[in-house]
Amino acid sequence: MKISGVDIRPGNILEYEKGIWKVAKIQHTQPGKGGAYMQVEMKNLQDGRKTNVRFRSADTVERVRLDTKDFQFLYAEGEDLVFMDNDTYEQITLPGDLLGDARPFLQDGMQVALELWDEKPISVELPAQIEATIVEADAVVKGQTASSSYKPAILDNGVRIMVPPHIGSGTRIIVDVYEQAYVGKAG
Incomplete structure (x- = not known):
């Protein structure tokens, strides 16, 4: 078109x-x-x-309109990633750099959408938001106002994001995969 x-x-x-x-x-x-x-x-x-x-x-x-097909992430094999077609159970191996900055958010068993052009996968789309655990968070600085200040924290996948001061280590949070930003506390 x-x-x-x-x-x-x-x-x-x-x-x-x-x-x-x-x-x-x-x-x-x-x-x-x-x-x-x-x-x-x-x-x-x-x-x-x-x-x-x-x-x-x-x-x-x-x-261009791309065909989208649902796959499940199985495992990483070196730099490559192995996915399984949810309909046919066929396995496909793709380079890890196809995911770009979203790569660290890929989790075992995660449902993803592969975009296909001429039957060839050209991009992998993860869910927009995932749950992650904070493994390390800086201490709250006394006197900071809660409304505008954020502190750095490291997630269980190694990604560093900014979180509100009341979030501490061990807290499960929801993260926006593509913005790499804090969304809220997990249920």
Whole structure:
């Protein structure tokens, strides 16, 4: 499906210069002279390259629809990850860097969505939020106001995030996987 250059949004998957690209950021710019354009930051889903491209309103680009299939994460094998198709029980091995910054949040048995293009997996999507345990948290500094101050903490997967002062070691919390941010205490 062709879309205008100014209709591009973050998260769109585009076919550009014979590659499949995921839009990371956009910025609409209207210079004093000349026509408006959309500055688009994209990441190639096949080889991981990043690029910035200007699209004018007259430019059109092909928006790609990916097939999504549910898989279960089984185990890591070196740098590779092994997943199982929930329908056929077939196993598939993918490189760990396909997950990017979300890699540490992958847990044994986790249900994930693989995005397929031409029957080939090009991205792995984890649940937006997961539960994790705080293993180390800094002490509260007396006099800090609870409303605006956060302190660093380390999760059981080794990721460092900022949490409110009342959260201590051993607390189960909910974390936003892609923002790597504290959401709330776990039930």
